[in-house]
Amino acid sequence: xxxxxxxxxxxxxxxxxxxxxxxxxxxxxxxxxxxxxxxxxxxxxxxxxxxxxxxxxxxxxxxxxxxxxxxxxxxxxxxxxxxxxxxxxxxxxxxxxxxxxxxxxxxxxxxxxxxxxxxxxxxxxxxxxxxxxxxxxxxxxxxxxxxxxxxxxxxxxxxxxxxxxxxxxxxxxxxxxxxxxxxxxxxxxxxxxxxxxxxxxxxxxxxxxxxxxxxxxxxxxxxxxxxxxxxxxxxxxxxxxxxxxxxxxxxxxxxxxxxxxxxxxxxxxxxxxxxxxxxxxxxxxxxxxxxxxxxxxxxxxxxxxxxxxxxxxxxxxxxxxxxxxxxxxxxxxxxxxxxxxxxxxxxxxxxxxxxxxxxxxxxxxxxxx
Numbered sequence: 217x218x219x220x221x222x223x224x225x226x227x228x229x230x231x232x233x234x235x236x237x238x239x240x241x242x243x244x245x246x247x248x249x250x251x252x253x254x255x256x257x258x259x260x261x262x263x264x265x266x267x268x269x270x271x272x273x274x275x276x277x278x279x280x281x282x283x284x285x286x287x288x289x290x291x292x293x294x295x296x297x298x299x300x301x302x303x304x305x306x307x308x309x310x311x312x313x314x315x316x317x318x319x320x321x322x323x324x325x326x327x328x329x330x331x332x333x334x335x336x337x338x339x340x341x342x343x344x345x346x347x348x349x350x351x352x353x354x355x356x357x358x359x360x361x362x363x364x365x366x367x368x369x370x371x372x373x374x375x376x377x378x379x380x381x382x383x384x385x386x387x388x389x390x391x392x393x394x395x396x397x398x399x400x401x402x403x404x405x406x407x408x409x410x411x412x413x414x415x416x417x418x419x420x421x422x423x424x425x426x427x428x429x430x431x432x433x434x435x436x437x438x439x440x441x442x443x444x445x446x447x448x449x450x451x452x453x454x455x456x457x458x459x460x461x462x463x464x465x466x467x468x469x470x471x472x473x474x475x476x477x478x479x480x481x482x483x484x485x486x487x488x489x490x491x492x493x494x495x496x497x498x499x500x501x502x503x504x505x506x507x508x509x510x511x512x513x514x515x516x517x518x519x520x521x522x523x524x525x526x527x528x529x530x531x532x533x534x535x536x537x538x539x540x541x542x543x544x545x546x547x548x549x550x551x552x553x554x555x556x557x558x559x560x561x562x563x564x565x566x567x568x569x570x571x572x573x574x575x576x577x578x579x580x581x582x583x584x585x
Contacts, residue, residue, distance in 0.1 A: 235275075235276045235277070236272075236276055236277040236278065236279040237273075237276050237277075237278065237279065237306050237534050238279045238280075238281055238303055238304060238305045238306065239264075239278055239279070239280055239281070239305050239306060239307045239308070239309065239524070240280075240281050240282075240283060240295075240296075240299035240303065240305040240307070240308040240309065240310075241256070241257060241260050241280055241281070241282045241283065241308075241309045241310055241517075242283045242285050242292060242295055242296060242299065242308055242309070242310035242311045242316075242320075243256045243257060243282070243283075243284070243285065243309075243310045243311065243312050244284065244285055244286060244287035244311075244312060244313060244316075245257075245284040245286075246284055246286045246287075247286040247287035247288055248287040248313070248384070248413045248414070248438055249287040249312060249313045249438065250286075250287060251439055251440070251468040252312060252439075252466075252468060252511070252513065253284075253312075255510060255511045255512075255513065255514040256309075256310070256312055256334065256513060256514060256517050257282060258502070258505070258506050258510075258514065259502065259510060259514035259515065259517045259518040260280060260309055260517045260518070260520075260521060261280065262501060262502060262505055262506075262518060263517070263518045263519075263520075263521035263522060264278045264280050264521055266501075267521065267522070267525050273525045273528045273529055274528060274529065274532070274534075278521075278525070281299065281303055281305065283295035283296075283298070283299060285310070285311050285313070285316055287313045287315075287316065288316070289315050289316050289318070289319030289320065290319070292311050292313075292316035292319055292320045293319055293320050293323060296308065296311075296320045296323050296324065297323060300323065300324070300327045300329050301327070305329065306329065306330075306534045306536065306539070307329060307330045307331070307332065307524055307536070307539065308324060308329060308330070308331045308332070309332050309333075309517055309520055309521070309524075310331075310332075310333055310334065310335075310517075311333060311335060312333065312334045312335055312513060313335055313384070313386065314335040314336065314337030314339065314340070314384065314385045314386040314389070315384050315385045315386065316335070317331075317333050317335045317337070317340055317350075318337070318339060318340055318385060321340060321345065321347050321349075321350045322347070324347075324349050324350065325347045325348070325349045325350070327536070328349060328536040328537050328540075329349060329536045330349050330351065330524070330527075330536055330539050330540045330543060331349055331350050331351070332351045332352075332353055332520045332523065332524060332543075333350070333351070333352055333353065334352075334353050334354055334513040334516040334517060334520075335352070335386070336352070336354065336355070336356045336357045336360070336386065336462065336485070337356065337357060337385050337386050337389045337390075338356050338357055338358035338389055338393065339385055339389050341356065341358075341561040341562070341563070342560065342561050342562035343560060343561055347562075348540055348544070349536065349540050350562060351523075351543055351544075351558065351562045351563075351564065352561070352562060352563045352564065353513075353516035353517065353519060353520040353523070353564055353565075354485045354486075354512075354513055354515075354516040354553065354564075354565060354567075355485055355563065355565055355566045355567055355568045356561070356563055357386070357389060357390045357393060357461060357462075358393050359563075359566045359568060360461055360462060360483045360485070360568050361390050361393040361394050361397065361436075361461055361483070362393060362397050363483050363568055363570065363584060364394070364434070364459055364460075364461055364483045365394055365397035365398055365401070366397070367459065367481070367483070367570050367581075367582075368432055368434065368457075368459050369398075369401055369403065372432060372457045372459060372481070373431075373432075374403075374431055374432030374457065374459075375403060375431060376403075376406045376428075376429060376430050376431040376432070377394075377398060377403065377405050377406065377430060377431075377432050377433075377434050378405070378406060378407045378408070378409075378425040378428060378430030378432070378433055378434065378456075379391060379394060379405055379407070379408040379409070379433075379434040379435075379436060380408075380409050380410070380411060380418065380421055380422070380425065380433065380434070380435055380436070380437060380445055381408065381409075381410055381411075381435075381436035381437060382410065382411060382412070382413055382436065382437040382438055382441055383410055383411075383412055383413060384413065384438070386438070386463075387436050387437055387438070390436040390461055391408065391436055394434060394436065405434075406428045406429065406430055407424060407425050407428035407430060409421035409422075409424055409425055411437055411441050411444070411445065413437075413438055413440075413441060414440070414441075415441060415444065416444055417444070417448070418441070418444050418445050418448050419448055419452070422445070422448055422449060422452055422454060423452070425454070426452065426454050430456060431456055431457075432456050432457045432458070432459070433445075433449065433454070433456050433457070433458045433459075434459060434460070435458060435459070435460030435461070435464045435480075436460065436461055437460075437463065437464075438463050439463045439464075439466060439468040439469040439472065440472060442460060442463055442464045442469045442472075442473065443469055443472035443473035443476075443477075446458065446473050446476040446477055446480060447473060447474075447476040449476070450476045457479075457481070458479070458480045458481065459480070459481040459482065459483075460480065460481075460482050460483075461482070461483050462482065462483060462484055462485050462512060462568075464480060464482045465482025465483065465484035465487075465512070465569075465571060465573075465578060466484070466511045466512050467509075467511050468511065470573060475575060477573050477575075478573060478574065478575045479572065479573065480572070480573050481570065481571070481572045481573075481581075482570075482571055482572075482573070482578070483568055483569070483570055484512060484568060484569040484570075484571055484578065485512040485513060485515075485516065485567075485568060485569075486510070486511070486512035486513070486514070486515045486516075486552075486553075486569070487569045487571055487578055487580055487583075488509050488510060488511075489571075489577060489578065489579070489580055490569070490580065490583060492554070494550065494551065494552050494554070495515075495552055498510065498515060498518060498552040502514065502518075515551075515552040515553055516553070518551075518552055519549075519551035519552050519553055519556060519564070519565075522549060522551060523543065523547055523549060523551070523556060523564065524539070524543075526542075526547050526549055527539045527542040527543045527546075527547050528542075530542040530546050530547060543558055544558050544562070545558070551565075553565045553567045554567050554585050566584075566585075567583075567584065567585050568584050569581075569582065569583055569584070570582040570584070
């Protein structure tokens with residue numbers, strides 16, 4: 217009997233040593249925004265592997281389950297339900313598309329499962345939706361578009377702005393912020409045109425903007441449409457300064473736009489040229505593991521894994537309510553993006569960059585922390 221007890225105790229030790237709790241990554245690997253999916257997944261895996269190699273959290277390893285939401289709210293709802301009710305995850309990273317977050321965050325709330333997202337629309341700030349289980353891992357577009365307008369007016373001298381924007385919530389909510397901020401400065405947007413996601417021609421919209429006499433172009437679209445726009449701006453000879461929000465400041469845009477992107481200014485969420493030691497160490501680790509440079513929003517999900525691990529450690533539990541409470545009130549770490557602490561909007565950071573593309577890299581003009 218005594219020997220059996222010893223064997224049972226040993227077995228329990230072995231089981232606990234290799235036990236793991238499951239977390240989900242819900243991101244676009246097909247559809248609009250899929251161009252960012254691999255960056256998100258690779259950064260998440262990197263952070264999880266680092267934590268597991270150091271012993272995990274509360275003596276348990278983290279197991280990642282990856283789901284493709286196809287950048288579609290209805291698909292996102294299906295995979296979020298599968299993650300929560302079938303796979304029994306304790307937390308969800310993503311979705312990364314704002315429209316998907318808006319479509320699924322209530323599911324996580326009802327199930328009391330924390331959801332940490334890189335999507336940036338201000339539409340789901342805590343002060344708007346009141347979801348105690350929803351947290352944002354990078355600066356939102358109220359912050360970034362406000363900075364965009366400031367720079368456009370104060371440093372680029374734009375007084376007759378024209379806007380081209382997409383149809384998703386990510387784009388339309390950014391347009392609302394831009395309109396508000398220009399009006400605060402006594403400036404009216406003289407023309408605004410929309411381009412649908414997936415469209416390959418913006419000639420009509422750009423000719424209307426040109427005819428309106430704009431002296432600067434504000435870009436608020438996803439990456440593929442941004443590339444379409446700047447290529448056709450050059451072809452049409454629309455010689456005005458161009459500044460875009462974060463989708464206009466990543467390799468997913470410049471790789472498609474080529475030389476047409478030279479001279480574009482962007483408000484970015486991440487810049488691998490930032491000399492900050494934490495940024496450079498992240499870039500080094502990412503490049504060592506994946507043999508490529510990270511792009512926004514990779515840094516957000518990398519930081520997010522460490523935020524979750526810290527919350528579990530503080531809570532001493534994988535209970536969703538306890539984790540959410542720790543994230544909201546007790547977690548504070550220094551990450552790739554600098555000091556990370558939940559604010560009244562459930563955002564963990566406001567860091568952003570103003571940078572200009574020189575044909576090879578994004579040269580930093582300002583770092584706003």
